[in-house]
Amino acid sequence: ETGVTQTPRHLVMGMTNKKSLKCEQHLGHNAMYWYKQSAKKPLELMFVYNFKEQTENNSVPSRFSPECPNSSHLFLHLHTLQPEDSALYLCASSQAVRGGSDTQYFGPGTRLTVL
């Protein structure tokens, strides 16, 4: 276990549904990240939070809405998704965002299928 948990592990949703992914880290880190992993593509960074403040939004469509209420919790709210949004969504944390030099610790991911 890496100290980063994600729920749910699997999610199937229709295009009109609203759902949320949850990530929690037990490592005392200050930075948290959302990544999207699709088959045969590099890992895509979606959002970065540093000390609860969003520091990066990598041109992610507005149907993905992140929330970081504190340094230990990160949510990804989903609404009106498209089938091409089906992927493995990975959460990660690190000590802080310092030029990316810190090692990132990943959760097990949420396998999302959009019908």
Place this chain on the structure above:
Amino acid sequence: SQQGEEDPQALSIQEGENATMNCSYKTSINNLQWYRQNSGRGLVHLILIRSNEREKHSGRLRVTLDTSKKSSSLLITASRAADTASYFCATVGDTGANSKLTFGKGITLSVRP
């Protein structure tokens, strides 16, 4: 883009053999990291090598970095079936615009018992 590109895309070896995986990147870096991902799971950090380092070891892992060729290699010695996984290199650039961790597509390693 400074995105790392791993080579080969897939590698199949017999247990006990050594596995060598390569990564090339395009722009100058602050550090390069290797991660492992078991099927359907999250990534696990293996090793970090800084731009002023040429070689690092961790257990059965050996990583080299050649900044003149903008390339790195990951060697797993005496491979085991449990080493079967995808391996990713990730680079961190040395300028503000490129300072986030950027991953390659990964190498699928299969170790046959």
